Amino acid sequence: GQQVMQIPQYQHVQEGEDFTTYCNSSTTLSNIQWYKQRPGGHPVFLIQLVKSGEVKKQKRLTFQFGEAKKNSSLHITATQTTDVGTYFCAGRAGSNYKLTFGKGTLLTVNP
Amino acid sequence: EAGVAQSPRYKIIEKRQSVAFWCNPISGHATLYWYQQILGQGPKLLIQFQNNGVVDDSQLPKDRFSAERLKGVDSTLKIQPAKLEDSAVYLCATRSYNSPLHFGNGTRLTVT
Numbered sequence: 565g566q567q568v569m570q571i572p573q574y575q576h577v578q579e580g581e582d583f584t585t586y587c588n589s590s591t592t593l594s595n596i597q598w599y600k601q602r603p604g605g606h607p608v609f610l611i612q613l614v615k616s617g618e619v620k621k622q623k624r625l626t627f628q629f630g631e632a633k634k635n636s637s638l639h640i641t642a643t644q645t646t647d648v649g650t651y652f653c654a655g656r657a658g659s660n661y662k663l664t665f666g667k668g669t670l671l672t673v674n675p
Numbered sequence: 676e677a678g679v680a681q682s683p684r685y686k687i688i689e690k691r692q693s694v695a696f697w698c699n700p701i702s703g704h705a706t707l708y709w710y711q712q713i714l715g716q717g718p719k720l721l722i723q724f725q726n727n728g729v730v731d732d733s734q735l736p737k738d739r740f741s742a743e744r745l746k747g748v749d750s751t752l753k754i755q756p757a758k759l760e761d762s763a764v765y766l767c768a769t770r771s772y773n774s775p776l777h778f779g780n781g782t783r784l785t786v787t
Contacts, residue, residue: 597775606766609775652717662731665717
């Protein structure tokens with residue numbers, strides 16, 4: 565079945581440093597979504613990427629979808645303590661709206 | 676809009692006991708999912724409903740897990756009998772056509 569791998573598993577940064585998490589799928593995706601889960605909370609939708617090579621920005625967050633639609637990345641510029649949480653990518657393949665989540669990257673930020 | 680409601684928030688049971696979780700979706704959301712999230716891992720899909728029909732239950736351990744969504748609105752997920760490895764957060768998520776997933780706060784299950 566479809567697998568979605570995410571690295572790194574953990575990332576600890578100093579406030580103000582940049583952060584990047586990478587996501588790779590074993591199959592070509594129709595779209596990829598990113599979610600953020602705060603400690604003790606539930607996943608909250610951040611963004612969806614659909615087109616090959618697509619790049620989207622949300623303030624300090626930049627999301628990319630690979631040309632082959634099998635990989636994606638999330639980059640945070642100048643991290644803040646409010647960025648703390650686990651970032652998940654979730655890939656959708658095929659017509660059924662079934663999302664396969666990666667294991668997530670836990671980001672901690674030292675103030 | 677009101678979010679996805681789940682109850683209970685926490686549940687502690689002994690192994691071999693049974694437990695049920697309840698989910699009330701956002702109004703108008705036809706698609707409902709149950710995910711299992713083990714500590715340190717991403718959500719794993721257990722079952723997907725479209726209205727009251729099952730779309731995907733390929734990863735549901737059917738010997739012990741069951742789920743229903745009789746009227747296409749509320750849903751319940753049951754485990755009987757529970758095992759230690761069922762300890763996890765059970766997340767309900769719903770969506771309308773072409774919208775992303777909206778998750779509830781989840782039920783944290785501890786099996787002792």
